Amino acid sequence: MMALSALLVRDMHLSFRVGGGALMGVLFFLIVVTLVPFAVGPDLAQLRRIGPAILWLGALLASLLTLDRLLAADHEDGSLDLLLMGTTPLELAVLAKAAAHWITTGLPLVVATPLLGLFLNLEPVAIGAVALTLLVGTPALTGIGLIGAALSVALRRGGLLLPLLVLPLTVPVLIFGVAAANAAVAGPMSFGAPFLILCALTLGSLVLGPFAAAAALRHGLE
Amino acid sequence: MLRLLASGLCCVRGSRKVFDNINFQLASGEALALVGPNGSGKSSLLRLIAGLLRPAAGQIELEGGAAERTVGEQAHYLGHLDALKPSLTVAENIGFWAKYLGADGASVDPALAEVGLAGLPDLPAAYLSAGQRRRLSLARLVAVPRPIWLLDEPTSALDSAGQARLAELMRVHLGGGGMILAATHGPLGIEARELRLGAPA
Numbered sequence: 001m002m003a004l005s006a007l008l009v010r011d012m013h014l015s016f017r018v019g020g021g022a023l024m025g026v027l028f029f030l031i032v033v034t035l036v037p038f039a040v041g042p043d044l045a046q047l048r049r050i051g052p053a054i055l056w057l058g059a060l061l062a063s064l065l066t067l068d069r070l071l072a073a074d075h076e077d078g079s080l081d082l083l084l085m086g087t088t089p090l091e092l093a094v095l096a097k098a099a100a101h102w103i104t105t106g107l108p109l110v111v112a113t114p115l116l117g118l119f120l121n122l123e124p125v126a127i128g129a130v131a132l133t134l135l136v137g138t139p140a141l142t143g144i145g146l147i148g149a150a151l152s153v154a155l156r157r158g159g160l161l162l163p164l165l166v167l168p169l170t171v172p173v174l175i176f177g178v179a180a181a182n183a184a185v186a187g188p189m190s191f192g193a194p195f196l197i198l199c200a201l202t203l204g205s206l207v208l209g210p211f212a213a214a215a216a217l218r219h220g221l222e
Numbered sequence: 223m224l225r226l227l228a229s230g231l232c233c234v235r236g237s238r239k240v241f242d243n244i245n246f247q248l249a250s251g252e253a254l255a256l257v258g259p260n261g262s263g264k265s266s267l268l269r270l271i272a273g274l275l276r277p278a279a280g281q282i283e284l285e286g287g288a289a290e291r292t293v294g295e296q297a298h299y300l301g302h303l304d305a306l307k308p309s310l311t312v313a314e315n316i317g318f319w320a321k322y323l324g325a326d327g328a329s330v331d332p333a334l335a336e337v338g339l340a341g342l343p344d345l346p347a348a349y350l351s352a353g354q355r356r357r358l359s360l361a362r363l364v365a366v367p368r369p370i371w372l373l374d375e376p377t378s379a380l381d382s383a384g385q386a387r388l389a390e391l392m393r394v395h396l397g398g399g400g401m402i403l404a405a406t407h408g409p410l411g412i413e414a415r416e417l418r419l420g421a422p423a
Contacts, residue, residue, distance in 0.1 A: 014307055081299060
């Protein structure tokens with residue numbers, strides 16, 4: 001337990017220090033969302049309609065941005081070897097790393113959402129709904145991304161492979177996240193059904209992700 | 223009394239057989255120097271014992287060790303990569319590994335003093351020289367007690383005072399019933415049997 005909290009604290013320190021990715025994701029999120037009105041035009045009604053989708057897409061891309069360093073950095077400097085030689089199960093170690101990644105990159109996205117929602121002319125209810133779905137949905141992105149990060153380390157193909165592996169797998173999260181956010185504003189569906197599926201996707205990926213990632217890392221020992 | 227037994231070890235990397243049928247025994251208090259030309263598999267053998275590579279054939283056992291732990295979990299590996307984060311300070315780097323590998327934080331300061339870094343705990347590791355990074359990696363071995371030390375070119379980048387200090391640390395470790403396997407091209411500074419690995423195929 002002490003080993004895991006040490007790993008969590010170290011990874012959070014690293015991402016807030018020089019060269020860390022904590023602010024990078026939020027700034028990227030800000031830029032993507034700011035660019036959209038320039039592309040689709042300043043039609044307020046239209047922005048309001050597509051706002052939840054834009055926020056979700058921005059958050060998806062922003063959380064992808066820092067994923068490639070999640071395990072690759074530890075692989076390159078030899079830390080991963082020592083993590084493997086620890087007595088802590090590798091599954092829990094990668095879960096702790098994923099938790100640190102979410103706290104430093106996923107959670108700031110949720111916090112930034114209300115401000116960016118204003119940019120897109122969203123109503124308070126819609127802002128709340130998007131923030132809530134992102135709060136529940138971004139851990140799923142980290143959990144799925146963890147598998148991709150481990151595979152790209154094991155395959156020694158660097159970070160370019162990662163978006164290709166991870167983005168298709170995040171489609172269900174995107175669909176139900178946006179569906180729940182839209183349902184809260186416009187209907188006709190109820191908010192509960194897609195939101196509960198989103199919760200299920202998150203819980204599933206948090207269980208599957210660490211096991212799949214640890215298996216990929218162990219298999220990569222060749 | 224611990225005894226490390228390796229029998230019939232074979233290592234294949236990228237379809238090339240690096241070495242085949244390596245056998246050795248090592249008991250508490252003994253050191254084994256792995257010698258051989260570049261590419262003869264010294265580093266691979268160390269990684270194999272650490273559990274970081276899978277042997278194509280053969281077995282590694284530790285008699286008398288903790289039954290529920292693998293050999294790798296009872297060993298320290300000091301490789302070419304030093305597992306230090308440049309943006310963390312000296313004390314944070316070593317403190318993290320001490321905690322992660324199961325020692326308490328109290329062992330960190332004495333370990334830094336042992337390797338001669340006592341004056342620099344708050345310096346970010348980015349500003350350390352190659353030799354100082356090596357010393358910091360060695361501090362991990364001192365801070366967390368584990369019976370087997372796997373050292374890959376341990377003397378590289380160390381000045382003569384550092385090499386003498388390393389030899390002293392190794393002597394203390396052996397005296398306490400530990401064992402050492404070191405891949406080396408030069409003298410280690412301690413009594414060690416030699417295991418010669420063949421020329422590359």
